[in-house]
Amino acid sequence: QKEVEQDPGPLSVPEGAIVSLNCTYSNSAFQYFMWYRQYSRKGPELLMYTYSSGNKEDGRFTAQVDKSSKYISLFIRDSQPSDSATYLCAMSADDYKLSFGAGTTVTVRA
Amino acid sequence: GAGVSQSPSNKVTEKGKDVELRCDPISGHTALYWYRQRLGQGLEFLIYFQGNSAPDKSGLPSDRFSAERTGESVSTLTIQRTQQEDSAVYLCASSITSGSVTGELFFGEGSRLTVL
Numbered sequence: 122q123k124e125v126e127q128d129p130g131p132l133s134v135p136e137g138a139i140v141s142l143n144c145t146y147s148n149s150a151f152q153y154f155m156w157y158r159q160y161s162r163k164g165p166e167l168l169m170y171t172y173s174s175g176n177k178e179d180g181r182f183t184a185q186v187d188k189s190s191k192y193i194s195l196f197i198r199d200s201q202p203s204d205s206a207t208y209l210c211a212m213s214a215d216d217y218k219l220s221f222g223a224g225t226t227v228t229v230r231a
Numbered sequence: 232g233a234g235v236s237q238s239p240s241n242k243v244t245e246k247g248k249d250v251e252l253r254c255d256p257i258s259g260h261t262a263l264y265w266y267r268q269r270l271g272q273g274l275e276f277l278i279y280f281q282g283n284s285a286p287d288k289s290g291l292p293s294d295r296f297s298a299e300r301t302g303e304s305v306s307t308l309t310i311q312r313t314q315q316e317d318s319a320v321y322l323c324a325s326s327i328t329s330g331s332v333t334g335e336l337f338f339g340e341g342s343r344l345t346v347l
Contacts, residue, residue: 127273129271164235164341217264219274219336220273220276221266221274223271223272
């Protein structure tokens with residue numbers, strides 16, 4: 122079993138829709154949770170960062186962490202074609218090593 | 232430069248050849264990381280540098296893989312006697328914060344390696 126599970130999709134939604142992405146994990150030591158966005162042939166860039174359980178909102182993006190269920194989510198409201206990318210969840214215990222999900226490819230149709 | 236720079240961006244090699252991949256981190260970033268991204272898979276941690284020392288090499292897949300870093304600047308990842316399963320995108324990242332994931336990682340665009 123992988124340490125971090127993420128449905129690779131692909132996910133295709135119309136412009137303006139809400140995009141819902143999620144990951145599950147098995148390591149209860151994880152307490153730092155991130156979402157990275159990766160455009161085609163580019164390196165990942167940090168989108169959201171959350172420590173421990175709870176919600177965090179940043180503009181159209183909301184990240185949720187439920188440590189009791191070992192489940193994290195990312196919601197994108199009012200999705201735009203420019204949001205079309207691969208979204209990677211990443212997480213870590215209190216150190217430098219990130220464990221990544223496989224990434225979900227999202228296409229927002231104009 | 233403004234971001235993490237990696238070279239070459241693309242490398243095609245024959246099985247059994249050695250390859251060197253280079254990473255130039257953001258100036259002032261003390262921490263440097265190498266990750267591997269295989270098609271359809273998540274990023275795999277390879278190695279972490281704090282300055283020019285590598286406290287964690289646990290992710291290197293085999294003894295054919297090695298990496299070094301000069302001071303707090305350029306790092307080179309070397310793969311000897313390449314195999315087809317080494318085909319992947321090799322991503323380098325740097326961060327200003329040492330030893331803690333709370334520091335944002337800035338990734339380069341990667342070196343895409345194809346082993347024929």
